[in-house]
Amino acid sequence: MTPTLADPETISSKAKSPKETLKRYSGWLFVLPYLILFSLFLLTPLIYGFRLSLYKSELLSLSPPRFIGAGNYAEAFRDPYFWKAMTVTMRMMLLVTPITILTALGIAVGINSLPRKRQTFFRSAFFVPGMLTISVVGIVWRWFYSPEFGVFNAYLGAFGLRPPWLGNPAWATLAIVIMTVWWTVGGPMIILLAGLQNQPEQYLEAAALDGATAFQRFRFISLPLLRPVLLFTIILNVIGAFQIFGQTLLVTKGGPEFGTRTLVQYIYDTAFNNYRMGYASSMSWILFVVIGAFAVIQFRVLREK
Amino acid sequence: MWLNLQKRFLTITARIGISAILSFCLTGCGTSRNAPTLIRFWNGFTGPDGTRALQIVRQFNQENPDIEVRMQRIEWGTYYNKLYVAGIGKRAPEVFVLHTSALRRFEETGFVRPIDDLLGDFPVNDLDANVWDATVYKGKHYGLPMDFHPIGLYYNRKLFREAGIVDANGEAKPPRTKSEFLEDARKLTKTSNNAALSQWGYAYSNAPLHVYSLMKQYGGKFFTPDLSKCLLNSPENVAALQFCVDMILKDKTAPSPDASDPWIGFRQGRVAMTWNGIFMLPDLQKQKDLDFAGFPVAQIGEQSAVQAGSHNFCLNANMGEKKRNAAWKFAKFYSDHSLDWAEAGQVPVRKSLRQSPRFAKMTVQSQFANQISYGAYFPQIPFNQEFETEFNYAVERTLRGSVTPKEALDAATAKIEQVIARRREDRQSVTGVASP
Numbered sequence: 091m092t093p094t095l096a097d098p099e100t101i102s103s104k105a106k107s108p109k110e111t112l113k114r115y116s117g118w119l120f121v122l123p124y125l126i127l128f129s130l131f132l133l134t135p136l137i138y139g140f141r142l143s144l145y146k147s148e149l150l151s152l153s154p155p156r157f158i159g160a161g162n163y164a165e166a167f168r169d170p171y172f173w174k175a176m177t178v179t180m181r182m183m184l185l186v187t188p189i190t191i192l193t194a195l196g197i198a199v200g201i202n203s204l205p206r207k208r209q210t211f212f213r214s215a216f217f218v219p220g221m222l223t224i225s226v227v228g229i230v231w232r233w234f235y236s237p238e239f240g241v242f243n244a245y246l247g248a249f250g251l252r253p254p255w256l257g258n259p260a261w262a263t264l265a266i267v268i269m270t271v272w273w274t275v276g277g278p279m280i281i282l283l284a285g286l287q288n289q290p291e292q293y294l295e296a297a298a299l300d301g302a303t304a305f306q307r308f309r310f311i312s313l314p315l316l317r318p319v320l321l322f323t324i325i326l327n328v329i330g331a332f333q334i335f336g337q338t339l340l341v342t343k344g345g346p347e348f349g350t351r352t353l354v355q356y357i358y359d360t361a362f363n364n365y366r367m368g369y370a371s372s373m374s375w376i377l378f379v380v381i382g383a384f385a386v387i388q389f390r391v392l393r394e395k
Numbered sequence: 396m397w398l399n400l401q402k403r404f405l406t407i408t409a410r411i412g413i414s415a416i417l418s419f420c421l422t423g424c425g426t427s428r429n430a431p432t433l434i435r436f437w438n439g440f441t442g443p444d445g446t447r448a449l450q451i452v453r454q455f456n457q458e459n460p461d462i463e464v465r466m467q468r469i470e471w472g473t474y475y476n477k478l479y480v481a482g483i484g485k486r487a488p489e490v491f492v493l494h495t496s497a498l499r500r501f502e503e504t505g506f507v508r509p510i511d512d513l514l515g516d517f518p519v520n521d522l523d524a525n526v527w528d529a530t531v532y533k534g535k536h537y538g539l540p541m542d543f544h545p546i547g548l549y550y551n552r553k554l555f556r557e558a559g560i561v562d563a564n565g566e567a568k569p570p571r572t573k574s575e576f577l578e579d580a581r582k583l584t585k586t587s588n589n590a591a592l593s594q595w596g597y598a599y600s601n602a603p604l605h606v607y608s609l610m611k612q613y614g615g616k617f618f619t620p621d622l623s624k625c626l627l628n629s630p631e632n633v634a635a636l637q638f639c640v641d642m643i644l645k646d647k648t649a650p651s652p653d654a655s656d657p658w659i660g661f662r663q664g665r666v667a668m669t670w671n672g673i674f675m676l677p678d679l680q681k682q683k684d685l686d687f688a689g690f691p692v693a694q695i696g697e698q699s700a701v702q703a704g705s706h707n708f709c710l711n712a713n714m715g716e717k718k719r720n721a722a723w724k725f726a727k728f729y730s731d732h733s734l735d736w737a738e739a740g741q742v743p744v745r746k747s748l749r750q751s752p753r754f755a756k757m758t759v760q761s762q763f764a765n766q767i768s769y770g771a772y773f774p775q776i777p778f779n780q781e782f783e784t785e786f787n788y789a790v791e792r793t794l795r796g797s798v799t800p801k802e803a804l805d806a807a808t809a810k811i812e813q814v815i816a817r818r819r820e821d822r823q824s825v826t827g828v829a830s831p
Contacts, residue, residue, distance in 0.1 A: 148817075148821070149479070149480075149483055150500070150503070150504075150777065150778075151821045152503075152821065152822070153821055153824045156824065236656070236659075237655045237656060238655060238656060238659050238660075238663070239659075254653045254655075257652070257653030257655075258653045258795070343472075345791070346652070346653065346791060346795065347788070347791055347792050347795065347797060348788065359784075362473075362476040362480070363475075363476060363780050363781075363784070364780060364781055365479065
């Protein structure tokens with residue numbers, strides 16, 4: 091409820107009884123615990139990080155942090171490693187997001203077509219990987235990809251195929267993408283499934299009566315109705331894909347030849363291997379802006395017209 | 396009514412809270428009076444070496460009830476980051492391990508303490524001079540060396556015998572010279588179309604350490620003495636790296652790095668020779684069906700040299716006398732038990748202990764120990780991590796054939812020069828004087 095000028099309550103707000111004041115602010119009281127945590131652990135570091143990004147702040151340095159304005163940002167744009175990491179990140183995002191969303195949609199549609207009673211099992215089965223921590227996933231998948239003992243090459247070897255999974259940049263990228271899809275497909279799947287199940291059945295029934303095929307019903311009824319949910323999952327997934335870190339750190343360590351070192355990992359390396367906090371903060375902010383821009387663009391493009 | 400309930404709830408919870416705090420304090424204060432001195436000991440021994448280290452720590456704790464050493468193992472990959480940050484936050488452990496090449500970085504920060512005043516009756520002359528001297532910074536020793544861990548040659552004796560590379564007694568004969576090394580690698584290589592069935596004379600299971608050893612053998616330099624200039628792309632270093640690439644691309648006696656895991660290849664008996672650290676030994680000892688042995692690396696260049704590292708006990712600069720003495724006592728104890736530590740794949744740096752029959756029985760360690768006098772640490776510079784990142788990247792790109800040795804080393808040199816320039820600028824802003 092948004093108060094307007096014509097709202098008598100707003101106009102006479104000064105003359106309100108204490109009970110009404112309490113009522114007015116009770117909403118704030120409910121969100122207060124979250125707001126405190128949010129400002130303490132998200133907003134403050136965010137602002138502090140921005141301030142840091144304008145300083146030459148290096149833990150190894152003997153001099154105190156020094157204000158250098160946009161110096162760190164300028165360095166990032168000149169730094170070939172930054173661009174390499176940015177390219178890797180973009181490539182990962184462009185591969186991970188469509189594959190994840192399409193797979194999730196496929197699974198959701200599949201599960202939705204089952205009788206309700208049987209859905210529970212499949213829903214949880216596809217969701218379970220996402221409940222594992224990345225350290226577990228990373229260690230297990232590193233074994234999966236082992237050229238000698240890995241489960242993939244054990245089966246592919248039967249067909250004479252022995253891909254060097256983590257051996258060169260292209261294969262390693264693919265390996266990270268497959269693993270990421272497996273790990274993260276459950277979340278969007280659940281959301282899309284819920285979206286599908288919330289759709290009014292009448293539309294589909296009416297279309298079926300008019301002789302629409304299953305594909306036509308999906309394409310012209312379910313999919314358009316799913317649009318807001320899809321938009322939501324895509325944006326969330328893009329944000330997640332931009333921040334891929336654990337997978338590459340644990341499975342490839344960013345290699346070979348930094349071919350899978352994502353921006354977040356480069357930021358980590360800069361901050362905690364080389365202790366260049368200012369420079370790392372500036373790159374974090376660039377990433378933040380890029381993610382924000384992507385989210386806005388997607389919102390504009392996919393929003394219902 | 397509602398208010399009343401709330402009040403009662405609050406009083407009750409408050410009472411519970413206070414009594415909990417009281418009882419915690421009472422029991423806590425009670426035990427702390429005669430509690431042993433706590434020494435936190437951080438290291439990166441997350442492999443089998445950690446089990447061995449823990450045994451030594453346990454023995455120390457048993458023999459010294461007044462001290463309790465608590466060991467914390469952190470993967471080397473993140474160990475230095477965590478240690479450094481802990482140090483900055485004044486929460487560094489009392490005792491921690493630093494590699495010799497990492498010492499400079501930490502000495503500059505001031506949270507490592509020189510140990511010269513603690514030495515007392517410690518038999519300094521029993522330590523290998525080059526290992527002990529490497530801990531000196533501005534005239535003081537900043538760590539007590541625990542060990543020496545060079546790389547060395549691991550070779551598969553069965554494959555050597557099959558290829559007829561044997562001495563007068565019919566025993567496998569490892570290469571000592573450049574020509575022997577190249578010839579043996581050729582004789583031991585049997586490539587087939589199926590990569591999984593190929594047998595390789597050599598494999599780069601730890602390429603950066605291998606390349607660094609060769610660069611040192613070729614007489615390569617890495618920095619000017621005042622650290623003002625990086626010399627990584629000098630002709631000697633380029634030639635050393637070229638030699639390594641040639642084994643893959645020209646001689647085809649070593650597999651390309653993306654084909655398979657070279658270390659696993661050696662364990663499977665598909666690789667006849669590989670240079671790797673002595674710390675990899677426990678991995679091979681687990682494998683009973685592998686007939687392997689260790690030997691010093693061949694001399695390929697003009698001089699003997701081999702990459703090596705040493706772990707050093709380092710003491711936190713900010714601790715009281717009681718903790719300091721306890722920490723030093725522990726460091727000394729560990730050094731005295733160097734032979735137990737050597738079992739985990741290390742060479743003791745106490746000369747007297749190396750002469751013991753027990754050490755003679757550790758055949759691989761004994762062979763690798765012959766390299767102590769010409770062991771070469773990675774450059775001891777404050778920006779060692781930046782250097783090693785660039786160095787490893789250059790080696791990796793070259794051995795994969797993505798770039799030539801010269802291109803890779805030029806690029807790495809340029810990157811390291813940037814680090815040097817940043818440091819110079821930093822120093823200037825502090826002292827007003829240009830110094831690296």
